[in-house]
Amino acid sequence: MKTVRIGIIGGGLMGREAASAFGRWFVLKDFPVRVQLTAVCDLNEQVLEWYKQIDSVNLLTTDYRQLISSEQVDVVYIAVPHNLHRELYIDILRAGKDLLGEKPFGIDLEASEMIAAEAARLGRFVRCSSEMPFLPGPQRAIAEVLSGKLGRIFEIRAGFLHASDMNAQKPINWKRQSKYCGEIGVMGDLGMHALHVPLRLGWKPTKVFAQLQKIITERPDGRGGIATCDTWNNAILSTQVDIDGEQVPMLLEMKRLAPGETNTWYIEIYGTEGGVKYSTKDTKTFWQFTNEAEQWWKRTDLGFQMPFETITGGIFEAGFPDCFMQMFAAYVAEREGMLQGKFGCATPEEAVTSHRVFQAALLSQQTGKFVDVYFPAAVAV
Numbered sequence: 001m002k003t004v005r006i007g008i009i010g011g012g013l014m015g016r017e018a019a020s021a022f023g024r025w026f027v028l029k030d031f032p033v034r035v036q037l038t039a040v041c042d043l044n045e046q047v048l049e050w051y052k053q054i055d056s057v058n059l060l061t062t063d064y065r066q067l068i069s070s071e072q073v074d075v076v077y078i079a080v081p082h083n084l085h086r087e088l089y090i091d092i093l094r095a096g097k098d099l100l101g102e103k104p105f106g107i108d109l110e111a112s113e114m115i116a117a118e119a120a121r122l123g124r125f126v127r128c129s130s131e132m133p134f135l136p137g138p139q140r141a142i143a144e145v146l147s148g149k150l151g152r153i154f155e156i157r158a159g160f161l162h163a164s165d166m167n168a169q170k171p172i173n174w175k176r177q178s179k180y181c182g183e184i185g186v187m188g189d190l191g192m193h194a195l196h197v198p199l200r201l202g203w204k205p206t207k208v209f210a211q212l213q214k215i216i217t218e219r220p221d222g223r224g225g226i227a228t229c230d231t232w233n234n235a236i237l238s239t240q241v242d243i244d245g246e247q248v249p250m251l252l253e254m255k256r257l258a259p260g261e262t263n264t265w266y267i268e269i270y271g272t273e274g275g276v277k278y279s280t281k282d283t284k285t286f287w288q289f290t291n292e293a294e295q296w297w298k299r300t301d302l303g304f305q306m307p308f309e310t311i312t313g314g315i316f317e318a319g320f321p322d323c324f325m326q327m328f329a330a331y332v333a334e335r336e337g338m339l340q341g342k343f344g345c346a347t348p349e350e351a352v353t354s355h356r357v358f359q360a361a362l363l364s365q366q367t368g369k370f371v372d373v374y375f376p377a378a379v380a381v
């Protein structure tokens with residue numbers, strides 16, 4: 001069986017999550033490719049310590065150039081602050097490696113376009129991380145839309161809600177500072193997650209009206225002082241998408257201050273004949289609307305119906321580590337030409353499109369107007 005050798009750059013929160021997915025790869029049933037974590041890079045030596053427990057890792061380094069020049073690495077998963085995306089992603093591609101890059105895939109539109117253009121020029125297999133759509137609920141929502149049973153779709157709502165910033169005493173980190181996180185702030189953190197399914201269904205915003213908020217503007221700096229938080233905390237984007245020639249409203253919410261929400265990803269799609277609703281708040285619950293003499297929202301508990309079959313019992317519920325692993329399985333399967341019509345990871349083009357929406361949102365916030373999302377006549381990617 002073929003083995004794909006993986007290197008991780010950025011061993012923090014997401015680097016460890018990725019390592020754990022590779023470590024239990026055998027839960028995938030009859031999956032045709034193995035993965036092996038061979039190398040990890042992080043600037044912080046203490047972060048690297050954790051990876052010493054993984055036998056397959058034979059390179060631990062603080063210099064990413066050493067990792068990308070290693071013969072032991074075929075694919076790089078990278079999870080570093082946004083200000084580093086452009087330079088590091090492009091260096092990875094130029095070193096001859098394929099890439100699963102974390103969102104937002106560049107700190108801004110220009111960076112995302114440069115990464116996508118380089119990937120296309122070099123012919124590398126590149127995808128952008130967005131795992132929530134691999135849960136059973138979003139997969140079912142997509143299937144219902146594609147079945148045509150919803151009739152004429154007239155409204156879409158999608159979002160990703162966090163509450164951790166409600167704690168004003170939480171010390172600042174790079175995600176709360178524009179120079180590292182990007183001027184797009186929370187849209188860069190959560191926006192690709194909210195847009196992945198709509199974009200895959202062909203719902204590309206053409207106009208946007210944005211309400212962006214900076215709610216907590218100072219935080220403890222962790223050294224006894226106070227530091228400025230200059231990123232947008234919350235974003236509500238009223239967008240418009242063209243569905244079969246009709247202009248349909250699509251509301252996108254990305255929030256770091258959403259009271260009580262730990263990691264709530266949701267989507268709601270309403271049509272004239274039916275509708276679907278899913279939220280990770282009720283992880284296994286899928287809601288389906290039927291427009292009969294009496295109108296019904298029917299609720300069903302979904303089991304472990306993952307895109308890639310696993311050994312896990314069908315009645316068990318799926319969680320974050322599961323969808324993250326499924327995303328990697330989709331990456332590896334697609335790279336091998338074995339996706340077989342299953343849902344694939346976000347593409348560079350989708351990541352660039354998300355940036356176009358966020359850039360238009362910044363302009364809308366500045367001008368107080370509903371603005372067009374700019375798409376060049378011929379997109380290079």
Ligand SMILES: NC(=O)c1ccc[n+]([C@@H]2O[C@H](COP(=O)([O-])OP(=O)(O)OC[C@H]3O[C@@H](n4cnc5c(N)ncnc54)[C@H](O)[C@@H]3O)[C@@H](O)[C@H]2O)c1
Pocket residue numbers: 009010011012013014015041042043044047062064078079080081082084102103104129130131188189
């Ligand atoms: N897919 C998701 O659900 C999800 C969730 C959280 C974060 N993210 C994304 O993952 C990326 C990283 O976020 P995180 O939460 O893991 O951050 P983190 O701060 O926990 O980890 C980042 C790591 O990168 C390391 N690093 C910084 N510069 C480096 C360099 N030049 N070379 C090597 N290592 C370097 C840091 O030491 C740190 O350990 C971001 O793009 C973020 O948007 C994705």
